[in-house]
């Protein structure tokens with residue numbers, strides 16, 4: 237029996253998003269929403285998880301879940317391997333999109349812009365704050381590359397663990413942070429009967445302009 241999806245739907249009635257209540261600066265709204273998501277979302281949803289979409293050399297999109305590790309007016313930061321699929325895609329085409337989904341708040345935020353590598357000092361600082369096990373994992377796992385089997389990865393981890401025995405684990409050169417500098421930030425609040433609120437902020441010559449979009 238195929239799963240019936242056509243009748244699966246929720247009505248969204250928790251909140252609204254009006255121009256009068258929304259800050260002119262999308263960073264303020266992003267900060268408010270992220271904090272509310274952190275306070276409201278229940279495990280297993282992580283309020284700082286998001287989808288990152290990148291595009292490869294052939295123009296094909298690829299999308300995966302990542303964790304946001306910081307934000308400021310400079311941009312939104314995340315970490316991974318520079319030689320991973322996403323790393324290679326970003327090297328070929330820096331345009332990327334992020335989507336946050338906060339189901340307990342019936343909210344979505346979409347962010348679009350260009351991505352650059354974080355300053356190595358900032359990547360070092362974040363790497364140093366990670367657990368030793370995660371640090372060793374970053375060395376042992378050539379992210380996105382094919383593995384013969386699980387034992388191969390376990391073997392590389394054992395080798396890496398021996399290599400750094402009794403010493404601090406430095407950041408691998410091929411692992412680090414990225415910063416997405418938004419040109420667009422769209423805030424979506426679910427409303428009843430699919431007539432949702434959408435406020436779309438776009439950056440023009442350093443100034444954010446805001447428009448309401450039809451749902």
Ligand SMILES: Cc1cc2nc3c(=O)[nH]c(=O)nc-3n(C[C@H](O)[C@H](O)[C@H](O)COP(=O)(O)O)c2cc1C
Pocket residue numbers: 282285298300301302303304314315316317320321322323379380
């Ligand atoms: C909840 C969650 C959080 C994740 N966080 C990260 C992350 O912060 N960095 C990362 O490189 N991969 C993270 N991943 C794994 C990615 O989704 C993905 O498998 C990995 O980055 C390789 O993607 P790529 O082959 O497209 O480069 C996370 C996955 C999940 C489900």
